Each structure stands twice: as C-alpha cells, then as structure tokens.
Amino acid sequence: MLGASFLKQKKALEWLSALFLFLLLREWLLPLPSLSDTGSISSFLYLVAGIILVDMTFRSHWLGLLIKIIGTLVIFHAAFVEISLFNPEWILQTLQAVSEDFSRIVNQEWTNMSIISRNLLFSGMILVLVSLLNYLVLEQRQGLWFVFITISYLAVLDTFMPFNGSGAIMRTLMIGFMLITTLHLSAIQKGFIYRGTQSAIWKTLVVPLMIVSLAIGVGYASPKAEPNWPDPIGFLQGKSVTGQSEAIRRVGYDTNDKTLGGPFQQDDTKVFTITTNDKYYLRGDAKDVYTGKGWIKSDKQLESIVHPKNYIWNDTLFSGLETKKVMAVVQAEGEQLPAIFYPGQLKGIEELNPENTTLTYDTISQGILTFNGAMQKDSNSRLFVERDDSTLIPTPVQQYMDHYQLQAEIPVISEKKIIAAGSNYPKDIEERYLQLPNSLPDRIKQLAEKITEGSNNPYDKARAIENYLRSPGRYRYETKDVPIPKEEQDFVDQFLFETMRGYCDHFSTSMVVMLRSIDIPARWVKGFAPGQEISRDANNNMTIEVRNRDAHSWVEVYFPGSGWIPFEATASFTSPLQVNYDRLANEANEFNIPASTEEKEANKPKQLDQMEEADKPVVKTSAGFSWGWLWGIGILIAVGVWILWKKRQEMYLWWLQRKMTQYAQDDFPRRFTLVLTIFEKMISPRYSGETLREYVNRLQISGDERQDLLYLTTIYEKMLYGLKEMEGKTRSLWQQTIERLLRQMKP
Structure with a gap:
C-alpha cells in the first residue's frame, strides 16, 4: 500500500x-x-x-x-x-x-x-x-x-x-x-x-x-536533385551577387596574402577527402610579418626531405602537453595542391604518392611544400632540382599531391600549465613574433589594453581578446559586402573601428595584431577547417570532404614551455582545441568542467567540436555563438x-471542446467519453475500479452539473446494456445537456 x-x-x-x-x-x-x-x-x-x-x-x-x-x-x-x-x-x-x-x-x-x-x-x-x-x-x-x-x-x-x-x-x-x-x-x-x-x-x-x-x-536512399534554393540567407538579407562574379574572388587556399580584404564568392570545388579518427584544423602555413595590408614571411629556413618516410619530425609546434594521436589518409579530389596539410603536429608520413616527391619543410612556419624530383639547397637557402646531368637549376617544378597518409598529434592543453608559463619568452620568439609596422594606429593597442584590463597573464589576455572579437553583435561575419582598405588605411584598424564586418582573415589578423601590441607573441596561420563528415565506419573513423569553401585562417599564440597553441577569433566558428580546465583545481576548490569528464574516455575515439563551414557565405550569421x-x-x-x-487548462479545454465538434451529433458514446475526460482533467481523475456513478457523486461540482452528469451516465449505461437506438426527444435532450455542461466548465 x-x-x-x-x-x-x-x-x-x-x-x-x-x-x-x-x-x-x-x-x-x-x-x-x-x-x-x-x-x-x-x-x-x-x-x-x-x-x-x-x-x-x-x-x-x-x-x-x-x-x-x-x-x-x-x-x-x-x-x-x-x-x-x-x-x-x-x-x-x-x-x-x-x-x-x-x-x-x-x-x-x-x-x-x-x-x-x-x-x-x-x-x-x-x-x-x-x-x-x-x-x-x-x-x-x-x-x-x-x-x-x-x-x-x-x-x-x-x-x-x-x-x-x-x-x-x-x-x-x-x-x-x-x-x-x-x-x-x-x-x-x-x-x-x-x-x-x-x-x-x-x-x-x-x-x-x-x-x-x-x-x-x-x-534518404533515392537520388535527389540539387536544391533550387541552396542559400536562403542572401534572399533574406535582400542581397544579390548577380553581375559581380567577375569582380569577386572565389574562396580557396592561396599562398599570396600580401593584400587582404575584399569580397569573395563561395566555391564548392572538392579539394580532398580525408579518412581520420579525429577532426582538427588542417594546417598549411604560418606567416610572421604584418605589413598593415596583409601578411608576408620575413625569411625561411628550408629543409629538403628527400625520404619523407624515414624523416624524424621533432616537436616543432608544441611540447610538454598531453596529446592525442591522429591518423589521416588524404586523397586528392579534383583540384590538387602542391603542399602537405596535416592536423596538429606532424609526426610521420607513411605513404606518399607520387613517390618521387621531395618535401621542402620550413622549420620556422612548419609549412610543407612538395616538389618533383630530388632536391638540394645552396648556400643562400635556395632550392634547386637535381637532374640526370648533375646540373642544378632554379625554380623547381612543384608536385601536386594525389595521395598521402600521415601520423600526427593534437594537443590537450592544461590551463594550469599554460597560465603558469608566464611571459619569459625566448629572444628569437620576441624578435620575430612581436613585429608590427610603425604606421600601426595607436587606438589598436589602446583597445587591446582596454579589453585585457583585469587579466593578469598572457593566456587570460588571449582569451579576453578572442571573446571580444567573437561577442554577439559586435563584429559581423560577412563575405560579400567587404571593402578593401584604402592606400593609407590599416587593414586591422579599418575592420575594428570602421567597417566592423569581414571574414576569417579579418578576425584572425586583428587578434594577432592586438596580442602583439601588448607584447604577447602570436602569428597568423592558414589552412583548412575540418570539413564535412560524410560517413563513419565501425571503428569510428570518419570520412571527411574538404572543399575550397573550407579554406580558413586562425591564430597561434606562443606560451613558454608549451609552444604554439591555436585560438579561434572568427565569429560563428568554434576552436577544435581540447582544453583541460584544471586551473579551477586550485582557484575554485578543485572544480572541474566537461573536458575533464572527457578525459575519463580518453581511450575512446570521439568527435571534436565541428566547424562544418569556413570562409564562405554558407556561414550565415553575423556573430559567433556564445x-x-x-x-x-x-x-x-x-x-x-x-x-x-x-494557460494550460484554458488551452486544453478549448482543444477538447474543439475536438467535440469533430464527432457526429448523434455519436453519444464518444461525446460522453470526452465530457468525462474534461471532468477528469479539470476537476478530479477517476480512481481505479470506481464506477461511473460513484465517480459522478464524488465530484465537487454544483447540483445542476451533477444532475446533468447522472442523466448522461444513465443513458450511457443503457447503451452498454443493450439500448441501440434513441428517440428523437432523448437525443435532443442529451445533446443540450452536453452543450450546457461545456458552457458551464470554467478552467
């Protein structure tokens, strides 16, 4: 009981x-x-x-x-x-x-x-x-x-x-x-x-x-035509790119970043397909000199890798951090590129096609270009191709990659370790990655100082600037209505204070410049966002399509003892970086947050935060999710x-009364059942084993309502026990009784 x-x-x-x-x-x-x-x-x-x-x-x-x-x-x-x-x-x-x-x-x-x-x-x-x-x-x-x-x-x-x-x-x-x-x-x-x-x-x-x-x-299985309205956002915004196709660039990976800005159009051309156990940024290259208009490289330290499979890759991006092993098989689709794109930090190349490929590895930017034939390097760090006649000629032929398989590792950063790193940067890091043009407007630094006011370490300052750029309503993600800076204008200054709209190049460059203005080493990185998952096998390995529209740029910040850590400044995108928020173990009495829960499942393959779209009109929001x-x-x-x-009772009563109109006028059993349902919901439910008369007599209702219900109950009992047809007078009377009860019902 x-x-x-x-x-x-x-x-x-x-x-x-x-x-x-x-x-x-x-x-x-x-x-x-x-x-x-x-x-x-x-x-x-x-x-x-x-x-x-x-x-x-x-x-x-x-x-x-x-x-x-x-x-x-x-x-x-x-x-x-x-x-x-x-x-x-x-x-x-x-x-x-x-x-x-x-x-x-x-x-x-x-x-x-x-x-x-x-x-x-x-x-x-x-x-x-x-x-x-x-x-x-x-x-x-x-x-x-x-x-x-x-x-x-x-x-x-x-x-x-x-x-x-x-x-x-x-x-x-x-x-x-x-x-x-x-x-x-x-x-x-x-x-x-x-x-x-x-x-x-x-x-x-x-x-x-x-x-x-x-x-x-x-x-799902049937063949389907392409959508007639693939991008509704342009229509909703009342914009059209008709007649502008020749003046607007198409999105894609490009090595020339000297002049940033201007509109571009989406390009769905497939670049490659990746089979991997995890999603991450696909790194292509990094640049260190900001000119006020775009990015260039100060110099290169190139290393010729003739036998990539035997090469030992050092920890050039990060070290001293927890890492996760990533396996990736990259298959070119359509448009091929003369470069190796890899997630996180490259640890090994197992397959390479074409096989007669030499890698030129820039040890400063960690970018990898591919060339045809065996390569050598002269005293001026220029690369040449070695031909059968043993002569060296400049401008080697680039090798467009068809297929490669690699091993890499992605970091799982410790907030506690990053915060404790401090700001004692190596001299060469400061010289290279604190560079800013003399013409940089002062208000950029003033804004950075205002944003980071109250933050007492480089990590919190970086997060503050990242959150500022991503805050809803402040800066708008836009790919079409994007101006190119005038000759006397600074690219970052124009974005931060005038246009306040742009795409990933605007957000990432602005974060790098603001960090450098407050003496935090940072650099601009480009490559591809993780792309779109199209399938997954029994081992939880994903097949991912990467297209030109997935070309993307982001930020890397240097922390002593840990190395280069990625940050995502672009509104509407989420960093795939895995973070262990263990700083709270001391500051908030050993609290932990979801990343630590995931560590308990470290042996299970899991899908990172997705960034399905990158640098394209398909990303249809003016500010990042927060x-x-x-x-x-x-x-x-x-x-x-x-x-x-x-309003639940009013709404429910209205719905039941409306439902009553769907029943035929002479359908007494269903109409009476609905009346009882209303009393059950509005006044009191019927107990198990309770007869209809016992239920009606127990209800706390007026005497008139009770008499009406008892009258309807009597008719219902007669129908259950053999009454098949009613006289016209009886039918009219019970119909009036039901209508009267419904009018009297008050929620």
Whole structure:
C-alpha cells in the first residue's frame, strides 16, 4: 500500500512515450559541442533522463522536486567537482562562485561568467524546462507542438550556424511521429469505450512505425536533385551577387596574402577527402610579418626531405602537453595542391604518392611544400632540382599531391600549465613574433589594453581578446559586402573601428595584431577547417570532404614551455582545441568542467567540436555563438513554456471542446467519453475500479452539473446494456445537456 501511494502506475506505452521525449530532448543538446565551448554533454543527458524518470515514477510532486534537485546536484558534482561529495566545502564554493557572477549577470556580461556558474545555471534551466515538458507532453499528451519546435530549432541552426542538421531533422521526424503515435494510443488505452486487447494496441503501433521507416528510408536512399534554393540567407538579407562574379574572388587556399580584404564568392570545388579518427584544423602555413595590408614571411629556413618516410619530425609546434594521436589518409579530389596539410603536429608520413616527391619543410612556419624530383639547397637557402646531368637549376617544378597518409598529434592543453608559463619568452620568439609596422594606429593597442584590463597573464589576455572579437553583435561575419582598405588605411584598424564586418582573415589578423601590441607573441596561420563528415565506419573513423569553401585562417599564440597553441577569433566558428580546465583545481576548490569528464574516455575515439563551414557565405550569421545566445534562447523558451503552463487548462479545454465538434451529433458514446475526460482533467481523475456513478457523486461540482452528469451516465449505461437506438426527444435532450455542461466548465 505504501508503494502504491507514492509511486505511479505507468503502462508500457507511457514509458515508450517517455523514451521518445528523451530522444527529442537529446537532439536539442547534441549541437551544443559544435556551436559553443561546451565539452561533454553526457552529464546533461543523464540529468534529462533522471528528471523524466522521477516524473514518471513518483506521484508526489514535492517529493519528486526534492529528488530532482538532489539528483541535479549529484550529477553536477560528478561531472565538474573532484573533491568528495560529502565534503560541504564544495557547496560553499559553488555558492560563492554563483554569487560573484551575479553582478556579471546583472550587467549582461555573459561571456565573463565562470564555467561553474554557467553549468550550474544551465542544469537548473534543464530541470525547470524538462519538468514542464513532462507535464505538457506526457501528462497532457500534447506532443505535436514540441515536435514542431524541435524541427524549427534544428532548421534554424542548420541555416544560420555552422551545423549540418539534415540527419538530426530526419531523426526528429521519425522520433516525433512515434511520440505522437504512442501518446494517442495511450489515450485510447485509457478511454472508456476502447475494448481492444494489448496485442491490438501494439499492432497499431508497429504499422505506423513500419510506414514511417519505409518512407524515410526510401526518401534518404533515392537520388535527389540539387536544391533550387541552396542559400536562403542572401534572399533574406535582400542581397544579390548577380553581375559581380567577375569582380569577386572565389574562396580557396592561396599562398599570396600580401593584400587582404575584399569580397569573395563561395566555391564548392572538392579539394580532398580525408579518412581520420579525429577532426582538427588542417594546417598549411604560418606567416610572421604584418605589413598593415596583409601578411608576408620575413625569411625561411628550408629543409629538403628527400625520404619523407624515414624523416624524424621533432616537436616543432608544441611540447610538454598531453596529446592525442591522429591518423589521416588524404586523397586528392579534383583540384590538387602542391603542399602537405596535416592536423596538429606532424609526426610521420607513411605513404606518399607520387613517390618521387621531395618535401621542402620550413622549420620556422612548419609549412610543407612538395616538389618533383630530388632536391638540394645552396648556400643562400635556395632550392634547386637535381637532374640526370648533375646540373642544378632554379625554380623547381612543384608536385601536386594525389595521395598521402600521415601520423600526427593534437594537443590537450592544461590551463594550469599554460597560465603558469608566464611571459619569459625566448629572444628569437620576441624578435620575430612581436613585429608590427610603425604606421600601426595607436587606438589598436589602446583597445587591446582596454579589453585585457583585469587579466593578469598572457593566456587570460588571449582569451579576453578572442571573446571580444567573437561577442554577439559586435563584429559581423560577412563575405560579400567587404571593402578593401584604402592606400593609407590599416587593414586591422579599418575592420575594428570602421567597417566592423569581414571574414576569417579579418578576425584572425586583428587578434594577432592586438596580442602583439601588448607584447604577447602570436602569428597568423592558414589552412583548412575540418570539413564535412560524410560517413563513419565501425571503428569510428570518419570520412571527411574538404572543399575550397573550407579554406580558413586562425591564430597561434606562443606560451613558454608549451609552444604554439591555436585560438579561434572568427565569429560563428568554434576552436577544435581540447582544453583541460584544471586551473579551477586550485582557484575554485578543485572544480572541474566537461573536458575533464572527457578525459575519463580518453581511450575512446570521439568527435571534436565541428566547424562544418569556413570562409564562405554558407556561414550565415553575423556573430559567433556564445553562452549569451544560449541563455537568451533558453529564457525565451522558458517564458513561452511558462505562459503555456499558466494557460494550460484554458488551452486544453478549448482543444477538447474543439475536438467535440469533430464527432457526429448523434455519436453519444464518444461525446460522453470526452465530457468525462474534461471532468477528469479539470476537476478530479477517476480512481481505479470506481464506477461511473460513484465517480459522478464524488465530484465537487454544483447540483445542476451533477444532475446533468447522472442523466448522461444513465443513458450511457443503457447503451452498454443493450439500448441501440434513441428517440428523437432523448437525443435532443442529451445533446443540450452536453452543450450546457461545456458552457458551464470554467478552467
């Protein structure tokens, strides 16, 4: 008896509906790692599942709320805190962190909030929203609107953000249809008229499942024409590039960066296909001299690598950091390039085609060009090709690569180590990577100093400038309406203070220049964004397509003892860098954040934050995704759900009354069943084993309403026990009675 009073009795269809609701909520969380600095979302998925489980299990709302709050704190502790759960100090430190961030919330400084507060508040938002969704979808059986909102959410992300939502939308369609089906069948199962068996209900569920699976499968496998409207953003903005194709460059990897700026058009030409176990920047080259208009190299230290397979690659980019091994097979597709592109830090080349290829490795920029034949170097570091007659000739022939297989490693940085690195830079690093033109406007340095005010180490200063450039609404990502600086204008100054719009070259160059202006060594790096995943095998290896539109530039900052660490300054893009936020182990009483949770799964292949698009009009947003946008969207959703919850009875009564009009005027059983459903939802549910008369007599309603209900109950009982036809007078009377009851019902 005790268990029955505290626990709900749920049927299989209701549990199945709960599963489908969880899968829909999962689709809301899956894009977060690729659109924000969120690490692992596993803790949030556990939280969602736990909230649904509690609401499905416990009858008492107050007991359920207490369990959900405790569970939220336990999951938060397991994911983000290293000290013991039973040590109350972590609760005090959490409250202290939240209280310190309260002023930042009031001042709308979302990006400056601590990670502890962000995750705790986000968990609280999940607790509230999922609880409301449980009530609206599972209890009230109103699932269609949530399916529609989920599809709209994914469509918006797919359109305006660097996120490929095609697979997610297909999953949502199938899951949503099954959710609506199970909710409907569950309502039938609880109805008064339904006399079907359990097997009949499950057969009813299997048929639509098979139909939906077949329809989606055939649609997915069938050949499809190219979209007639592939880029809606230009239409929405009222812009057209008609007649400008000859004046606008096409995006792609280019070695000439002396003059940056100006518009360009998207180019979907495929460059190569990569099979790899992880996604990362594909590094091509780095440049160190900023001229005020663009980038050049001060000098080169070239090394000829005649036998690449036997060459030992030193730690030229970073050292002393935790790393992850990456294997990559690169296959040229269409347009070939005379260079080797690699993720992170190159550690070995296993295959090379054409085989008679010599690599010229720039030990300063870590760029690798490919040439045909065996190469030598003269006293002036010029490269020559050695021919059969043993003569040396300049301007060797570049080798366009068809295929190569390589080993590399990507870093997992330790915030604690990076912060402790300090600013004792080697002299050669300072001389080369603090260079700025004498004509650089003073207001660039003044802006950098203002942005980094309050930051006491190079790492925090770099993050502050990165966040400033990526903040929503400040600088707009644009590829078409982009001017070229005038002769007397500085490229960075024009972007930061005048046009305030541009693409990756503008954002990355501005960050490098601002860092150098406050004596932090940095350099400009170019290559390709990770591209678009097209398939994945049983070993979790991805096949990725890289196109000209994926050409990209980013920033590398030097930290003593660690080396060159990448930063992503471009709005709407997310750095693939993996970060262990262990600085909080000392500063915030040994808290940890999602990256440390991922370390527990270090032996499992995992997909990094995606950057599906790079330097192209397809990236259709004016500012980068941030926690500010996330909170803004969350607040809007919360307000909307709160309004729906406050108006739930009015809306439900309106829906039931509208449903009544769908039944025939003489369909008494269905109309009476609907009237009882209204009383069950609005006043009191019917107990198990309770007869209709007992239920009507127990209701706390007016005497007139009770008399009307008893009259309808009498007619219903007569129909159950043999009455097949009614007299016209009786039919008219019960119709008037039902209409009178509906008018009297007040939410």
